[in-house]
Amino acid sequence: MSGGDMAKPLLGHRHVESDTNLALLPSGGTIGILGSGDFARCLATRLVCSGFKVVVGSRNPKRNAGLFPAAAKVTCQAEAVKKTDIFFVAMFREHYSTLCDLTDALAGKILVDVSNKVEMSHQQESNAGYLASLFPASTVVKGFNVISAWTLQSGPRDGNKQVLICSDNQEARRIVAELARAMGFTPVDMGSLSSACEIENVPLRLLPAWKIPIFLALGLFFCFYTYNFVRQVLHPYIREKKNKFYKIPIEVVNTTLPCVAYVMLSLVYLPGVLAASFQLYYGTKYRRFPDWLDQWLQHRKQIGLLSFFCAALHAMYSLCLPMRRSHRYLLLNEAVKQVQHSSFIYVSFGIMSLGLLSLLAITSLPSISNSLNWREFSFIQVRLAINGEYSGLALSLHAQTSFIDPPQFPGW
Numbered sequence: 447m448s449g450g451d452m453a454k455p456l457l458g459h460r461h462v463e464s465d466t467n468l469a470l471l472p473s474g475g476t477i478g479i480l481g482s483g484d485f486a487r488c489l490a491t492r493l494v495c496s497g498f499k500v501v502v503g504s505r506n507p508k509r510n511a512g513l514f515p516a517a518a519k520v521t522c523q524a525e526a527v528k529k530t531d532i533f534f535v536a537m538f539r540e541h542y543s544t545l546c547d548l549t550d551a552l553a554g555k556i557l558v559d560v561s562n563k564v565e566m567s568h569q570q571e572s573n574a575g576y577l578a579s580l581f582p583a584s585t586v587v588k589g590f591n592v593i594s595a596w597t598l599q600s601g602p603r604d605g606n607k608q609v610l611i612c613s614d615n616q617e618a619r620r621i622v623a624e625l626a627r628a629m630g631f632t633p634v635d636m637g638s639l640s641s642a643c644e645i646e647n648v649p650l651r652l653l654p655a656w657k658i659p660i661f662l663a664l665g666l667f668f669c670f671y672t673y674n675f676v677r678q679v680l681h682p683y684i685r686e687k688k689n690k691f692y693k694i695p696i697e698v699v700n701t702t703l704p705c706v707a708y709v710m711l712s713l714v715y716l717p718g719v720l721a722a723s724f725q726l727y728y729g730t731k732y733r734r735f736p737d738w739l740d741q742w743l744q745h746r747k748q749i750g751l752l753s754f755f756c757a758a759l760h761a762m763y764s765l766c767l768p769m770r771r772s773h774r775y776l777l778l779n780e781a782v783k784q785v786q787h788s789s790f791i792y793v794s795f796g797i798m799s800l801g802l803l804s805l806l807a808i809t810s811l812p813s814i815s816n817s818l819n820w821r822e823f824s825f826i827q828v829r830l831a832i833n834g835e836y837s838g839l840a841l842s843l844h845a846q847t848s849f850i851d852p853p854q855f856p857g858w
């Protein structure tokens with residue numbers, strides 16, 4: 447595959463399919479955008495890439511026209527509202543009232559409210575509700591506020607990107623859902639406009655995706671800590687009456703941290719490989735992943751960051767452990783000798799290269815290279831897996847040099 451292929455949005459080939467979507471729109475495939483800010487620009491780019499015609503209504507069309515893709519028509523607001531029946535209002539709530547001159551021109555048209563709130567609230571009227579009260583003759587649909595301008599521009603590359611949609615008009619809801627699908631997102635029908643408040647609160651929820659990864663990390667920590675405690679403290683005490691309780695606060699923690707980091711790292715890369723296999727098995731990427739896998743894929747970033755956090759903490763702990771410098775020097779010397787003789791490293795090298803090769807082999811099977819659909823996704827997964835192999839290699843090298851047991855050196 448050429449680099450150019452990879453640079454295109456994954457869903458670029460929907461150009462062809464979107465003809466059917468265009469027919470479903472009341473506007474004959476033209477979408478309007480009011481506002482010319484970041485969101486408007488990225489939305490216009492995405493729409494053009496998905497095969498729609500775009501007309502932008504700006505207070506200052508001359509100044510802003512250069513910011514939009516050439517295929518988008520940038521004109522004044524009054525002119526733009528005549529051109530189509532479906533509009534994205536890419537403006538902030540405070541400026542909605544400046545559109546009131548256009549009330550008549552917007553009557554009977556669909557207005558998509560994409561705005562977000564500044565703070566979480568349940569009492570205050572939703573932005574979409576406010577827009578609906580300003581334009582009672584138009585149909586207001588809430589949606590796309592959970593998508594960032596950046597995601598719009600680059601396209602939903604990884605995992606699922608859901609667009610929550612609500613409106614009192616079922617037909618309008620269907621049209622906007624269809625539009626979202628044509629742009630490569632997964633629409634979720636949230637029912638009537640009264641759900642707008644809830645939808646507007648979604649991006650404000652603090653760390654929504656961190657709960658599961660944090661519990662996972664704590665659970666793993668607990669298990670490994672118990673294991674290391676039994677091994678390093680309890681076992682020597684029971685068997686040999688050796689008192690090693692001083693190890694509890696630092697050493698046991700410090701052997702637990704890398705175990706957690708290691709397992710979490712592998713949990714970052716595993717779902718990608720599972721997802722790639724899933725797509726290879728079904729021969730398409732347009733089939734939804736099972737929910738558990740979907741959830742898992744969506745939590746990779748957080749799991750990865752927690753893994754990194756544990757590894758960093760472990761590095762800090764190791765540095766802060768009281769070090770006896772002269773013995774450390776001896777130990778290091780001895781360690782290098784041991785490592786040279788150690789077959790461990792060659793074995794782990796072998797296993798890792800085997801893993802890498804099998805991944806490459808899977809993804810270069812002839813049937814796969816003939817079908818673009820899942821090949822692109824698989825490639826992304828392989829790139830990730832290769833990165834993972836490197837971190838894994840670094841970790842295992844480090845682990846092997848640390849396994850050399852200090853007490854075998856006199857005076858340690």
Ligand SMILES: NC(=O)C1=CN([C@@H]2O[C@H](COP(=O)(O)OP(=O)(O)OC[C@H]3O[C@@H](n4cnc5c(N)ncnc54)[C@H](OP(=O)(O)O)[C@@H]3O)[C@@H](O)[C@H]2O)C=CC1
Nearest residue numbers: 481482483484485504505536537538541561562591594595
């Ligand atoms: N940026 C993002 O990632 C996301 C943004 N959103 C929502 O999209 C909406 C737009 O955000 P964004 O594009 O970032 O904001 P910007 O400030 O970049 O753009 C706002 C646009 O509003 C237009 N506008 C119309 N009337 C007025 C007025 N009286 N005063 C000032 N501006 C006016 C302007 O366009 P012109 O001068 O051409 O009239 C301006 O470009 C917001 O409601 C935001 O919550 C939602 C999700 C993500």
Ligand SMILES: [Cu+2]
Nearest residue numbers: 704760844848
């Ligand atoms: Cu270590």
